[in-house]
Amino acid sequence: xxxxxxxxxxxxxxxxxxxxxxxxxxxxxxxxxxxxxxxxxxxxxxxxxxxxxxxxxxxxxxxxxxxxxxxxxxxxxxxxxxxxxxxxxxxxxxxxxxxxxxxxxxxxxxxxxxxxxxxxxxxxxxxxxxxxxxxxxxxxxxxxxxxxxxxxxxxxxxxxxxxxxxxxxxxxxxxxxxxxxxxxxxxxxxxxxxxxxxxxxxxxxxxxxxxxxxxxxxxxxxxxxxxxxxxxxxxxxxxxxxxxxxxxxxxxxxxxxxxxxxxxxxxxxxxxxxxxxxxxxxxxxxxxxxxxxxxxxxxxxxxxxxxxxxxxxxxx
Numbered sequence: 626x627x628x629x630x631x632x633x634x635x636x637x638x639x640x641x642x643x644x645x646x647x648x649x650x651x652x653x654x655x656x657x658x659x660x661x662x663x664x665x666x667x668x669x670x671x672x673x674x675x676x677x678x679x680x681x682x683x684x685x686x687x688x689x690x691x692x693x694x695x696x697x698x699x700x701x702x703x704x705x706x707x708x709x710x711x712x713x714x715x716x717x718x719x720x721x722x723x724x725x726x727x728x729x730x731x732x733x734x735x736x737x738x739x740x741x742x743x744x745x746x747x748x749x750x751x752x753x754x755x756x757x758x759x760x761x762x763x764x765x766x767x768x769x770x771x772x773x774x775x776x777x778x779x780x781x782x783x784x785x786x787x788x789x790x791x792x793x794x795x796x797x798x799x800x801x802x803x804x805x806x807x808x809x810x811x812x813x814x815x816x817x818x819x820x821x822x823x824x825x826x827x828x829x830x831x832x833x834x835x836x837x838x839x840x841x842x843x844x845x846x847x848x849x850x851x852x853x854x855x856x857x858x859x860x861x862x863x864x865x866x867x868x869x870x871x872x873x874x875x876x877x878x879x880x881x882x883x884x885x886x887x888x889x890x891x892x893x894x895x896x897x898x899x900x901x902x903x904x905x906x907x908x909x910x911x912x913x914x915x916x917x918x919x920x921x922x923x924x925x926x927x928x929x930x931x932x933x934x935x936x937x938x939x940x941x
Contacts, residue, residue, distance in 0.1 A: 641833075644833055647809075647811070651810060654809060655670065658673050658744040661759060662744065662746050665749075667750075669747075670745065670746055671745045671747060672808060672810070672835075673742060673808075673809045673810065674744075674745070674806035674838050674841070675809050676741055676806045677739075678739055678754075739754065740755070743838070744759075745845060747764070748763060749766075750762055750802075750841075750845065760800075762794065762798075762800055764845065764849065767793070767846050767849070768793055768794065768850075769793040770790055770793070770846045770847055770923065771790070771791050771919040772789075772791075772920065772921070773789055773801060773919045774788060774918035776898070776915060776918065785918045787804050788804060789804035789806075790804075790839075790846065791919060802842060804838060806838040808837060808838070810835060811835035813832065851930060852930075854871075854927050855930045866924045866927065867920045867921065867924060868914075869900070869924065871924075871927065871928070871931075874887070875889070876933075878900070879912060890902060890905065890934075891904060893934070893936075894935070894936055894938070895921040895925050895937045896921065897921060898915055898918040899912070899913055899914075900912040900921065921937060925937035
């Protein structure tokens with residue numbers, strides 16, 4: 626059953642109001658991004674993103690936090706050994722003491738938590754902490770980018786956690802842009818897409834869409850690197866991505882001594898830590914890398930741009 630024009634108008638007005646309120650809430654942040662972009666020569670902002678950072682505790686701080694627990698355990702053992710009867714009241718309050726200690730540990734460990742901002746521009750990006758000193762990466766400096774994953778399982782049953790995008794610059798820097806960044810102007814956050822998928826299509830299409838950090842990085846860095854790699858291959862050179870050699874003639878895996886021609890390959894399936902090459906009329910060849918699962922989404926985009934039948938699944 627469709628939605629009446631009046632109901633659709635009220636729905637659109639509600640979403641527009643939420644969006645306007647969110648933009649007003651972060652108007653000062655947007656102005657700061659615009660001012661910083663002009664000062665750094667990066668142009669107008671494309672988006673502003675934020676994430677919460679909890680600084681590491683450090684060894685000394687952890688030892689200080691653990692010292693009261695160690696002292697309590699020593700006292701408890703001594704009392705149990707030398708006076709079992711006197712130990713009963715102490716044992717009865719142990720769960721309360723343990724709970725209070727865990728709560729204290731959690732509060733102290735989160736102390737110093739701060740918001741980190743990322744401002745995206747056409748000519749680069751800047752990460753800004755409360756100290757106000759931006760870390761800038763310019764488009765002209767980026768020579769490579771990969772989607773970064775870390776292993777959360779064993780070699781026999783590997784699974785992968787998405788980290789974000791790892792940039793490599795011309796001066797040798799490696800910059801990780803975490804996938805935890807959230808668009809500050811999105812009033813619905815990460816649940817917006819979930820809501821759009823669950824509600825009827827007439828409602829889902831009314832929910833405003835805001836570019837995620839993956840959208841920003843794909844438009845800003847990934848597309849540039851992919852275009853550069855495709856141009857290199859079409860120029861007759863061989864490109865190496867994650868130990869895979871890609872050329873106009875075909876593809877060669879890490880252990881292949883010869884190149885498999887493109888016209889002999891039915892399909893290439895990529896996902897973090899795994900690549901499967903399906904030859905026409907032959908047995909599929911699997912290539913597993915349980916140590917590092919970075920770059921397969923970028924490799925898939927290169928293959929698709931070259932006209933190869935390939936797919937990428939974001940799962941281990």
